[in-house]
Amino acid sequence: MNNFKYESLIKTISEQINLPDNAVIADLGCKDASFLLAFQKAFPVKIKSAIGVDITDKWFKNVEYQKPVKLKVMNCSEKLKFKDNTFDFVFSKDMFECVPDKDLLISEIHRILKPDGVVICVNCDWESVAYNGENKELIAKAVHTYAVTKQPWMDDLDSWIGRRMYGFFNKSKLFESSVYVHNVVETEYEEGTFGYDLSMDVGWLYKENTGALCKEEYDEFIDNLKSAQENGSYIxxxxxxxxKGIKL
Ligand SMILES: C[S@@+](CC[C@H](N)C(=O)[O-])C[C@H]1O[C@@H](n2cnc3c(N)ncnc32)[C@H](O)[C@@H]1O
Incomplete structure:
Protein backbone atom coordinates (compact mmCIF):
# COMPACT_ATOMS: atom_id res chain seq x y z
CA MET A 1 0.00 0.00 0.00
CA ASN A 2 1.19 3.52 -0.78
CA ASN A 3 1.21 5.03 2.72
CA PHE A 4 1.77 8.53 1.38
CA LYS A 5 -1.66 8.30 -0.23
CA TYR A 6 -3.17 7.72 3.21
CA GLU A 7 -1.02 10.24 5.07
CA SER A 8 -3.73 12.88 5.58
CA LEU A 9 -6.32 10.25 6.61
CA ILE A 10 -3.88 8.69 9.11
CA LYS A 11 -3.11 12.17 10.50
CA THR A 12 -6.84 12.94 10.91
CA ILE A 13 -7.44 9.60 12.66
CA SER A 14 -4.37 9.95 14.91
CA GLU A 15 -5.65 13.36 16.08
CA GLN A 16 -8.76 11.58 17.42
CA ILE A 17 -6.77 9.19 19.63
CA ASN A 18 -5.16 9.86 22.95
CA LEU A 19 -3.36 6.62 23.79
CA PRO A 20 -2.30 5.87 27.37
CA ASP A 21 1.23 4.61 28.11
CA ASN A 22 1.69 0.87 27.39
CA ALA A 23 -1.33 0.92 25.10
CA VAL A 24 -2.71 -2.30 23.65
CA ILE A 25 -4.30 -1.77 20.25
CA ALA A 26 -6.00 -3.88 17.57
CA ASP A 27 -6.82 -3.49 13.88
CA LEU A 28 -9.74 -5.67 12.72
CA GLY A 29 -9.52 -6.55 9.01
CA CYS A 30 -5.94 -5.24 8.89
CA LYS A 31 -5.00 -6.67 5.46
CA ASP A 32 -1.27 -5.76 5.11
CA ALA A 33 -1.16 -3.97 8.51
CA SER A 34 -0.39 -0.59 6.91
CA PHE A 35 -2.56 1.29 9.37
CA LEU A 36 -1.25 -0.62 12.38
CA LEU A 37 2.31 0.20 11.31
CA ALA A 38 1.31 3.83 10.73
CA PHE A 39 -0.12 4.05 14.28
CA GLN A 40 3.10 2.56 15.61
CA LYS A 41 4.98 5.33 13.78
CA ALA A 42 2.55 8.03 15.00
CA PHE A 43 2.79 6.89 18.66
CA PRO A 44 6.32 5.44 18.86
CA VAL A 45 6.66 5.17 22.64
CA LYS A 46 3.05 4.57 23.66
CA ILE A 47 2.25 1.17 22.17
CA LYS A 48 3.04 -2.00 24.13
CA SER A 49 1.17 -4.38 21.86
CA ALA A 50 -0.43 -3.97 18.41
CA ILE A 51 -2.46 -6.89 17.05
CA GLY A 52 -3.75 -7.03 13.51
CA VAL A 53 -6.31 -9.64 12.52
CA ASP A 54 -7.71 -10.60 9.16
CA ILE A 55 -9.80 -13.45 7.79
CA THR A 56 -6.86 -14.42 5.56
CA ASP A 57 -3.08 -14.29 5.97
CA LYS A 58 -2.45 -13.83 2.25
CA TRP A 59 -1.35 -10.19 2.73
CA PHE A 60 0.75 -10.89 5.86
CA LYS A 61 3.57 -12.60 3.97
CA ASN A 62 5.12 -9.48 2.47
CA VAL A 63 4.76 -7.32 5.58
CA GLU A 64 7.90 -6.43 7.46
CA TYR A 65 6.91 -6.18 11.09
CA GLN A 66 8.36 -6.85 14.48
CA LYS A 67 7.43 -6.55 18.13
CA PRO A 68 5.10 -5.02 19.33
CA VAL A 69 3.14 -5.88 16.14
CA LYS A 70 1.53 -9.33 15.84
CA LEU A 71 -0.69 -10.54 13.00
CA LYS A 72 -3.29 -13.30 13.36
CA VAL A 73 -5.94 -14.94 11.22
CA MET A 74 -9.37 -14.35 12.77
CA ASN A 75 -12.91 -14.16 11.42
CA CYS A 76 -14.53 -10.96 12.74
CA SER A 77 -17.98 -12.25 11.76
CA GLU A 78 -17.74 -14.56 14.79
CA LYS A 79 -17.09 -14.04 18.50
CA LEU A 80 -13.64 -12.44 18.67
CA LYS A 81 -10.91 -14.61 20.19
CA PHE A 82 -9.81 -11.96 22.68
CA LYS A 83 -10.42 -11.71 26.42
CA ASP A 84 -12.73 -9.06 27.93
CA ASN A 85 -11.20 -5.62 28.64
CA THR A 86 -8.04 -6.23 26.57
CA PHE A 87 -7.64 -3.15 24.34
CA ASP A 88 -7.22 0.59 24.83
CA PHE A 89 -7.95 1.20 21.15
CA VAL A 90 -9.69 -0.86 18.47
CA PHE A 91 -9.45 0.26 14.87
CA SER A 92 -11.15 -1.04 11.76
CA LYS A 93 -11.17 0.37 8.24
CA ASP A 94 -13.32 -0.75 5.34
CA MET A 95 -14.09 -4.13 6.91
CA PHE A 96 -17.48 -3.61 8.56
CA GLU A 97 -19.39 -3.78 5.30
CA CYS A 98 -18.14 -7.36 4.85
CA VAL A 99 -19.62 -8.55 8.16
CA PRO A 100 -23.29 -9.63 8.11
CA ASP A 101 -24.01 -9.42 11.86
CA LYS A 102 -22.84 -5.91 12.67
CA ASP A 103 -24.58 -5.86 16.09
CA LEU A 104 -22.53 -8.90 17.16
CA LEU A 105 -19.27 -7.26 16.06
CA ILE A 106 -20.18 -4.01 17.85
CA SER A 107 -20.94 -5.86 21.11
CA GLU A 108 -17.69 -7.81 20.69
CA ILE A 109 -15.69 -4.60 20.24
CA HIS A 110 -17.34 -3.27 23.41
CA ARG A 111 -16.45 -6.47 25.27
CA ILE A 112 -12.76 -6.47 24.28
CA LEU A 113 -12.23 -2.75 24.99
CA LYS A 114 -11.01 -1.66 28.41
CA PRO A 115 -13.24 0.79 30.34
CA ASP A 116 -13.06 4.17 28.52
CA GLY A 117 -11.37 2.39 25.58
CA VAL A 118 -11.86 3.92 22.14
CA VAL A 119 -13.03 2.39 18.87
CA ILE A 120 -12.49 4.10 15.53
CA CYS A 121 -14.18 2.67 12.45
CA VAL A 122 -13.35 4.25 9.13
CA ASN A 123 -15.52 3.52 6.14
CA CYS A 124 -15.65 4.96 2.68
CA ASP A 125 -19.22 5.76 1.62
CA TRP A 126 -18.80 4.08 -1.77
CA GLU A 127 -21.98 5.46 -3.27
CA SER A 128 -20.79 9.04 -2.53
CA VAL A 129 -17.60 8.65 -4.57
CA ALA A 130 -17.55 11.23 -7.39
CA TYR A 131 -15.58 11.64 -10.63
CA ASN A 132 -15.95 14.54 -13.03
CA GLY A 133 -16.12 13.73 -16.73
CA GLU A 134 -18.32 14.25 -19.80
CA ASN A 135 -20.71 11.29 -19.66
CA LYS A 136 -22.60 11.74 -16.38
CA GLU A 137 -24.85 8.70 -16.77
CA LEU A 138 -21.98 6.35 -17.57
CA ILE A 139 -19.71 7.62 -14.77
CA ALA A 140 -22.60 7.40 -12.29
CA LYS A 141 -23.33 3.85 -13.52
CA ALA A 142 -19.69 2.75 -13.14
CA VAL A 143 -19.46 4.16 -9.59
CA HIS A 144 -22.86 2.77 -8.57
CA THR A 145 -22.44 -0.73 -10.02
CA TYR A 146 -18.98 -1.07 -8.45
CA ALA A 147 -20.39 0.10 -5.10
CA VAL A 148 -23.25 -2.42 -5.08
CA THR A 149 -21.64 -5.52 -6.66
CA LYS A 150 -20.51 -8.02 -4.04
CA GLN A 151 -16.98 -9.40 -4.54
CA PRO A 152 -16.21 -13.07 -3.77
CA TRP A 153 -14.31 -12.32 -0.53
CA MET A 154 -17.20 -10.32 0.98
CA ASP A 155 -19.73 -11.99 3.30
CA ASP A 156 -21.90 -8.89 2.99
CA LEU A 157 -21.93 -5.49 1.22
CA ASP A 158 -23.45 -2.09 1.95
CA SER A 159 -22.53 0.75 -0.40
CA TRP A 160 -23.84 3.26 2.19
CA ILE A 161 -21.68 1.85 4.99
CA GLY A 162 -19.92 5.18 5.63
CA ARG A 163 -23.09 7.09 6.49
CA ARG A 164 -24.56 4.10 8.36
CA MET A 165 -21.71 3.43 10.83
CA TYR A 166 -22.74 6.11 13.32
CA GLY A 167 -26.24 4.66 13.62
CA PHE A 168 -25.05 1.06 13.97
CA PHE A 169 -22.85 1.98 16.93
CA ASN A 170 -24.98 4.74 18.46
CA LYS A 171 -28.20 2.71 18.65
CA SER A 172 -26.31 0.02 20.60
CA LYS A 173 -26.05 2.54 23.49
CA LEU A 174 -22.69 0.93 24.33
CA PHE A 175 -20.58 3.92 23.28
CA GLU A 176 -20.41 7.69 23.49
CA SER A 177 -20.51 8.36 19.75
CA SER A 178 -19.19 11.01 17.40
CA VAL A 179 -18.53 11.11 13.66
CA TYR A 180 -16.28 13.09 11.28
CA VAL A 181 -15.89 13.02 7.52
CA HIS A 182 -12.48 13.14 5.89
CA ASN A 183 -12.83 13.89 2.21
CA VAL A 184 -10.12 12.95 -0.26
CA VAL A 185 -10.08 15.32 -3.26
CA GLU A 186 -7.76 14.78 -6.22
CA THR A 187 -7.31 16.82 -9.40
CA GLU A 188 -4.84 14.56 -11.22
CA TYR A 189 -5.72 11.24 -12.87
CA GLU A 190 -2.45 9.34 -12.50
CA GLU A 191 -1.16 6.03 -11.20
CA GLY A 192 -1.01 5.74 -7.41
CA THR A 193 -3.89 8.14 -6.73
CA PHE A 194 -7.14 6.99 -5.10
CA GLY A 195 -9.15 7.89 -8.20
CA TYR A 196 -6.84 6.07 -10.62
CA ASP A 197 -6.64 2.96 -8.44
CA LEU A 198 -10.43 2.83 -8.02
CA SER A 199 -10.94 3.21 -11.78
CA MET A 200 -8.66 0.16 -12.28
CA ASP A 201 -10.65 -1.79 -9.65
CA VAL A 202 -13.90 -0.98 -11.51
CA GLY A 203 -12.49 -3.06 -14.41
CA TRP A 204 -13.21 -6.11 -12.24
CA LEU A 205 -16.89 -5.70 -13.16
CA TYR A 206 -16.38 -6.66 -16.81
CA LYS A 207 -13.34 -8.95 -16.36
CA GLU A 208 -15.36 -11.23 -14.05
CA ASN A 209 -18.41 -11.10 -16.33
CA THR A 210 -20.60 -9.74 -13.54
CA GLY A 211 -23.00 -8.29 -16.13
CA ALA A 212 -22.94 -4.99 -14.22
CA LEU A 213 -20.72 -3.13 -16.71
CA CYS A 214 -19.53 -4.31 -20.14
CA LYS A 215 -16.03 -3.78 -21.57
CA GLU A 216 -17.20 -1.04 -23.97
CA GLU A 217 -18.77 0.90 -21.08
CA TYR A 218 -15.63 0.43 -18.95
CA ASP A 219 -13.36 1.64 -21.77
CA GLU A 220 -15.56 4.71 -22.29
CA PHE A 221 -15.50 5.37 -18.52
CA ILE A 222 -11.68 5.34 -18.56
CA ASP A 223 -11.60 7.53 -21.70
CA ASN A 224 -13.86 10.04 -19.92
CA LEU A 225 -11.43 10.26 -17.00
CA LYS A 226 -8.42 10.61 -19.31
CA SER A 227 -10.17 13.35 -21.32
CA ALA A 228 -11.09 15.20 -18.11
CA GLN A 229 -7.43 15.01 -17.09
CA GLU A 230 -6.30 16.32 -20.49
CA ASN A 231 -8.70 19.25 -20.53
CA GLY A 232 -8.03 20.18 -16.90
CA SER A 233 -11.46 19.30 -15.48
CA TYR A 234 -10.63 16.04 -13.67
CA ILE A 235 -11.87 15.77 -10.08
CA LYS A 244 -15.37 7.34 17.12
CA GLY A 245 -16.89 5.55 20.11
CA ILE A 246 -15.81 5.69 23.73
CA LYS A 247 -16.82 2.60 25.71
CA LEU A 248 -19.60 3.34 28.22
C1 LIG B 1 -11.15 -3.46 1.86
S1 LIG B 1 -10.01 -4.37 2.80
C2 LIG B 1 -9.46 -3.15 3.96
C3 LIG B 1 -8.13 -3.48 4.53
C4 LIG B 1 -7.53 -2.50 5.50
N1 LIG B 1 -8.34 -2.35 6.69
C5 LIG B 1 -7.35 -1.16 4.82
O1 LIG B 1 -8.21 -0.31 4.95
O2 LIG B 1 -6.35 -1.01 4.12
C6 LIG B 1 -11.05 -5.40 3.79
C7 LIG B 1 -10.25 -6.36 4.65
O3 LIG B 1 -11.13 -6.99 5.56
C8 LIG B 1 -10.83 -8.38 5.58
N2 LIG B 1 -12.03 -9.10 5.99
C9 LIG B 1 -13.16 -9.27 5.29
N3 LIG B 1 -14.06 -9.98 6.00
C10 LIG B 1 -13.46 -10.24 7.19
C11 LIG B 1 -13.86 -10.95 8.35
N4 LIG B 1 -15.06 -11.52 8.44
N5 LIG B 1 -12.99 -11.05 9.38
C12 LIG B 1 -11.76 -10.48 9.30
N6 LIG B 1 -11.32 -9.81 8.23
C13 LIG B 1 -12.16 -9.69 7.19
C14 LIG B 1 -10.38 -8.69 4.17
O4 LIG B 1 -9.64 -9.89 4.09
C15 LIG B 1 -9.55 -7.44 3.84
O5 LIG B 1 -8.22 -7.56 4.25
Whole structure:
Protein backbone atom coordinates (compact mmCIF):
# COMPACT_ATOMS: atom_id res chain seq x y z
CA MET A 1 0.00 0.00 0.00
CA ASN A 2 1.19 3.52 -0.78
CA ASN A 3 1.21 5.03 2.72
CA PHE A 4 1.77 8.53 1.38
CA LYS A 5 -1.66 8.30 -0.23
CA TYR A 6 -3.17 7.72 3.21
CA GLU A 7 -1.02 10.24 5.07
CA SER A 8 -3.73 12.88 5.58
CA LEU A 9 -6.32 10.25 6.61
CA ILE A 10 -3.88 8.69 9.11
CA LYS A 11 -3.11 12.17 10.50
CA THR A 12 -6.84 12.94 10.91
CA ILE A 13 -7.44 9.60 12.66
CA SER A 14 -4.37 9.95 14.91
CA GLU A 15 -5.65 13.36 16.08
CA GLN A 16 -8.76 11.58 17.42
CA ILE A 17 -6.77 9.19 19.63
CA ASN A 18 -5.16 9.86 22.95
CA LEU A 19 -3.36 6.62 23.79
CA PRO A 20 -2.30 5.87 27.37
CA ASP A 21 1.23 4.61 28.11
CA ASN A 22 1.69 0.87 27.39
CA ALA A 23 -1.33 0.92 25.10
CA VAL A 24 -2.71 -2.30 23.65
CA ILE A 25 -4.30 -1.77 20.25
CA ALA A 26 -6.00 -3.88 17.57
CA ASP A 27 -6.82 -3.49 13.88
CA LEU A 28 -9.74 -5.67 12.72
CA GLY A 29 -9.52 -6.55 9.01
CA CYS A 30 -5.94 -5.24 8.89
CA LYS A 31 -5.00 -6.67 5.46
CA ASP A 32 -1.27 -5.76 5.11
CA ALA A 33 -1.16 -3.97 8.51
CA SER A 34 -0.39 -0.59 6.91
CA PHE A 35 -2.56 1.29 9.37
CA LEU A 36 -1.25 -0.62 12.38
CA LEU A 37 2.31 0.20 11.31
CA ALA A 38 1.31 3.83 10.73
CA PHE A 39 -0.12 4.05 14.28
CA GLN A 40 3.10 2.56 15.61
CA LYS A 41 4.98 5.33 13.78
CA ALA A 42 2.55 8.03 15.00
CA PHE A 43 2.79 6.89 18.66
CA PRO A 44 6.32 5.44 18.86
CA VAL A 45 6.66 5.17 22.64
CA LYS A 46 3.05 4.57 23.66
CA ILE A 47 2.25 1.17 22.17
CA LYS A 48 3.04 -2.00 24.13
CA SER A 49 1.17 -4.38 21.86
CA ALA A 50 -0.43 -3.97 18.41
CA ILE A 51 -2.46 -6.89 17.05
CA GLY A 52 -3.75 -7.03 13.51
CA VAL A 53 -6.31 -9.64 12.52
CA ASP A 54 -7.71 -10.60 9.16
CA ILE A 55 -9.80 -13.45 7.79
CA THR A 56 -6.86 -14.42 5.56
CA ASP A 57 -3.08 -14.29 5.97
CA LYS A 58 -2.45 -13.83 2.25
CA TRP A 59 -1.35 -10.19 2.73
CA PHE A 60 0.75 -10.89 5.86
CA LYS A 61 3.57 -12.60 3.97
CA ASN A 62 5.12 -9.48 2.47
CA VAL A 63 4.76 -7.32 5.58
CA GLU A 64 7.90 -6.43 7.46
CA TYR A 65 6.91 -6.18 11.09
CA GLN A 66 8.36 -6.85 14.48
CA LYS A 67 7.43 -6.55 18.13
CA PRO A 68 5.10 -5.02 19.33
CA VAL A 69 3.14 -5.88 16.14
CA LYS A 70 1.53 -9.33 15.84
CA LEU A 71 -0.69 -10.54 13.00
CA LYS A 72 -3.29 -13.30 13.36
CA VAL A 73 -5.94 -14.94 11.22
CA MET A 74 -9.37 -14.35 12.77
CA ASN A 75 -12.91 -14.16 11.42
CA CYS A 76 -14.53 -10.96 12.74
CA SER A 77 -17.98 -12.25 11.76
CA GLU A 78 -17.74 -14.56 14.79
CA LYS A 79 -17.09 -14.04 18.50
CA LEU A 80 -13.64 -12.44 18.67
CA LYS A 81 -10.91 -14.61 20.19
CA PHE A 82 -9.81 -11.96 22.68
CA LYS A 83 -10.42 -11.71 26.42
CA ASP A 84 -12.73 -9.06 27.93
CA ASN A 85 -11.20 -5.62 28.64
CA THR A 86 -8.04 -6.23 26.57
CA PHE A 87 -7.64 -3.15 24.34
CA ASP A 88 -7.22 0.59 24.83
CA PHE A 89 -7.95 1.20 21.15
CA VAL A 90 -9.69 -0.86 18.47
CA PHE A 91 -9.45 0.26 14.87
CA SER A 92 -11.15 -1.04 11.76
CA LYS A 93 -11.17 0.37 8.24
CA ASP A 94 -13.32 -0.75 5.34
CA MET A 95 -14.09 -4.13 6.91
CA PHE A 96 -17.48 -3.61 8.56
CA GLU A 97 -19.39 -3.78 5.30
CA CYS A 98 -18.14 -7.36 4.85
CA VAL A 99 -19.62 -8.55 8.16
CA PRO A 100 -23.29 -9.63 8.11
CA ASP A 101 -24.01 -9.42 11.86
CA LYS A 102 -22.84 -5.91 12.67
CA ASP A 103 -24.58 -5.86 16.09
CA LEU A 104 -22.53 -8.90 17.16
CA LEU A 105 -19.27 -7.26 16.06
CA ILE A 106 -20.18 -4.01 17.85
CA SER A 107 -20.94 -5.86 21.11
CA GLU A 108 -17.69 -7.81 20.69
CA ILE A 109 -15.69 -4.60 20.24
CA HIS A 110 -17.34 -3.27 23.41
CA ARG A 111 -16.45 -6.47 25.27
CA ILE A 112 -12.76 -6.47 24.28
CA LEU A 113 -12.23 -2.75 24.99
CA LYS A 114 -11.01 -1.66 28.41
CA PRO A 115 -13.24 0.79 30.34
CA ASP A 116 -13.06 4.17 28.52
CA GLY A 117 -11.37 2.39 25.58
CA VAL A 118 -11.86 3.92 22.14
CA VAL A 119 -13.03 2.39 18.87
CA ILE A 120 -12.49 4.10 15.53
CA CYS A 121 -14.18 2.67 12.45
CA VAL A 122 -13.35 4.25 9.13
CA ASN A 123 -15.52 3.52 6.14
CA CYS A 124 -15.65 4.96 2.68
CA ASP A 125 -19.22 5.76 1.62
CA TRP A 126 -18.80 4.08 -1.77
CA GLU A 127 -21.98 5.46 -3.27
CA SER A 128 -20.79 9.04 -2.53
CA VAL A 129 -17.60 8.65 -4.57
CA ALA A 130 -17.55 11.23 -7.39
CA TYR A 131 -15.58 11.64 -10.63
CA ASN A 132 -15.95 14.54 -13.03
CA GLY A 133 -16.12 13.73 -16.73
CA GLU A 134 -18.32 14.25 -19.80
CA ASN A 135 -20.71 11.29 -19.66
CA LYS A 136 -22.60 11.74 -16.38
CA GLU A 137 -24.85 8.70 -16.77
CA LEU A 138 -21.98 6.35 -17.57
CA ILE A 139 -19.71 7.62 -14.77
CA ALA A 140 -22.60 7.40 -12.29
CA LYS A 141 -23.33 3.85 -13.52
CA ALA A 142 -19.69 2.75 -13.14
CA VAL A 143 -19.46 4.16 -9.59
CA HIS A 144 -22.86 2.77 -8.57
CA THR A 145 -22.44 -0.73 -10.02
CA TYR A 146 -18.98 -1.07 -8.45
CA ALA A 147 -20.39 0.10 -5.10
CA VAL A 148 -23.25 -2.42 -5.08
CA THR A 149 -21.64 -5.52 -6.66
CA LYS A 150 -20.51 -8.02 -4.04
CA GLN A 151 -16.98 -9.40 -4.54
CA PRO A 152 -16.21 -13.07 -3.77
CA TRP A 153 -14.31 -12.32 -0.53
CA MET A 154 -17.20 -10.32 0.98
CA ASP A 155 -19.73 -11.99 3.30
CA ASP A 156 -21.90 -8.89 2.99
CA LEU A 157 -21.93 -5.49 1.22
CA ASP A 158 -23.45 -2.09 1.95
CA SER A 159 -22.53 0.75 -0.40
CA TRP A 160 -23.84 3.26 2.19
CA ILE A 161 -21.68 1.85 4.99
CA GLY A 162 -19.92 5.18 5.63
CA ARG A 163 -23.09 7.09 6.49
CA ARG A 164 -24.56 4.10 8.36
CA MET A 165 -21.71 3.43 10.83
CA TYR A 166 -22.74 6.11 13.32
CA GLY A 167 -26.24 4.66 13.62
CA PHE A 168 -25.05 1.06 13.97
CA PHE A 169 -22.85 1.98 16.93
CA ASN A 170 -24.98 4.74 18.46
CA LYS A 171 -28.20 2.71 18.65
CA SER A 172 -26.31 0.02 20.60
CA LYS A 173 -26.05 2.54 23.49
CA LEU A 174 -22.69 0.93 24.33
CA PHE A 175 -20.58 3.92 23.28
CA GLU A 176 -20.41 7.69 23.49
CA SER A 177 -20.51 8.36 19.75
CA SER A 178 -19.19 11.01 17.40
CA VAL A 179 -18.53 11.11 13.66
CA TYR A 180 -16.28 13.09 11.28
CA VAL A 181 -15.89 13.02 7.52
CA HIS A 182 -12.48 13.14 5.89
CA ASN A 183 -12.83 13.89 2.21
CA VAL A 184 -10.12 12.95 -0.26
CA VAL A 185 -10.08 15.32 -3.26
CA GLU A 186 -7.76 14.78 -6.22
CA THR A 187 -7.31 16.82 -9.40
CA GLU A 188 -4.84 14.56 -11.22
CA TYR A 189 -5.72 11.24 -12.87
CA GLU A 190 -2.45 9.34 -12.50
CA GLU A 191 -1.16 6.03 -11.20
CA GLY A 192 -1.01 5.74 -7.41
CA THR A 193 -3.89 8.14 -6.73
CA PHE A 194 -7.14 6.99 -5.10
CA GLY A 195 -9.15 7.89 -8.20
CA TYR A 196 -6.84 6.07 -10.62
CA ASP A 197 -6.64 2.96 -8.44
CA LEU A 198 -10.43 2.83 -8.02
CA SER A 199 -10.94 3.21 -11.78
CA MET A 200 -8.66 0.16 -12.28
CA ASP A 201 -10.65 -1.79 -9.65
CA VAL A 202 -13.90 -0.98 -11.51
CA GLY A 203 -12.49 -3.06 -14.41
CA TRP A 204 -13.21 -6.11 -12.24
CA LEU A 205 -16.89 -5.70 -13.16
CA TYR A 206 -16.38 -6.66 -16.81
CA LYS A 207 -13.34 -8.95 -16.36
CA GLU A 208 -15.36 -11.23 -14.05
CA ASN A 209 -18.41 -11.10 -16.33
CA THR A 210 -20.60 -9.74 -13.54
CA GLY A 211 -23.00 -8.29 -16.13
CA ALA A 212 -22.94 -4.99 -14.22
CA LEU A 213 -20.72 -3.13 -16.71
CA CYS A 214 -19.53 -4.31 -20.14
CA LYS A 215 -16.03 -3.78 -21.57
CA GLU A 216 -17.20 -1.04 -23.97
CA GLU A 217 -18.77 0.90 -21.08
CA TYR A 218 -15.63 0.43 -18.95
CA ASP A 219 -13.36 1.64 -21.77
CA GLU A 220 -15.56 4.71 -22.29
CA PHE A 221 -15.50 5.37 -18.52
CA ILE A 222 -11.68 5.34 -18.56
CA ASP A 223 -11.60 7.53 -21.70
CA ASN A 224 -13.86 10.04 -19.92
CA LEU A 225 -11.43 10.26 -17.00
CA LYS A 226 -8.42 10.61 -19.31
CA SER A 227 -10.17 13.35 -21.32
CA ALA A 228 -11.09 15.20 -18.11
CA GLN A 229 -7.43 15.01 -17.09
CA GLU A 230 -6.30 16.32 -20.49
CA ASN A 231 -8.70 19.25 -20.53
CA GLY A 232 -8.03 20.18 -16.90
CA SER A 233 -11.46 19.30 -15.48
CA TYR A 234 -10.63 16.04 -13.67
CA ILE A 235 -11.87 15.77 -10.08
CA UNK A 236 -12.11 12.73 -7.84
CA UNK A 237 -13.71 12.89 -4.43
CA UNK A 238 -14.07 10.13 -1.83
CA UNK A 239 -15.53 10.62 1.68
CA UNK A 240 -14.20 8.54 4.58
CA UNK A 241 -16.59 8.55 7.54
CA UNK A 242 -14.64 8.31 10.79
CA UNK A 243 -16.79 6.94 13.61
CA LYS A 244 -15.37 7.34 17.12
CA GLY A 245 -16.89 5.55 20.11
CA ILE A 246 -15.81 5.69 23.73
CA LYS A 247 -16.82 2.60 25.71
CA LEU A 248 -19.60 3.34 28.22
C1 LIG B 1 -11.15 -3.46 1.86
S1 LIG B 1 -10.01 -4.37 2.80
C2 LIG B 1 -9.46 -3.15 3.96
C3 LIG B 1 -8.13 -3.48 4.53
C4 LIG B 1 -7.53 -2.50 5.50
N1 LIG B 1 -8.34 -2.35 6.69
C5 LIG B 1 -7.35 -1.16 4.82
O1 LIG B 1 -8.21 -0.31 4.95
O2 LIG B 1 -6.35 -1.01 4.12
C6 LIG B 1 -11.05 -5.40 3.79
C7 LIG B 1 -10.25 -6.36 4.65
O3 LIG B 1 -11.13 -6.99 5.56
C8 LIG B 1 -10.83 -8.38 5.58
N2 LIG B 1 -12.03 -9.10 5.99
C9 LIG B 1 -13.16 -9.27 5.29
N3 LIG B 1 -14.06 -9.98 6.00
C10 LIG B 1 -13.46 -10.24 7.19
C11 LIG B 1 -13.86 -10.95 8.35
N4 LIG B 1 -15.06 -11.52 8.44
N5 LIG B 1 -12.99 -11.05 9.38
C12 LIG B 1 -11.76 -10.48 9.30
N6 LIG B 1 -11.32 -9.81 8.23
C13 LIG B 1 -12.16 -9.69 7.19
C14 LIG B 1 -10.38 -8.69 4.17
O4 LIG B 1 -9.64 -9.89 4.09
C15 LIG B 1 -9.55 -7.44 3.84
O5 LIG B 1 -8.22 -7.56 4.25
Missing amino acids: FSKPYYIY
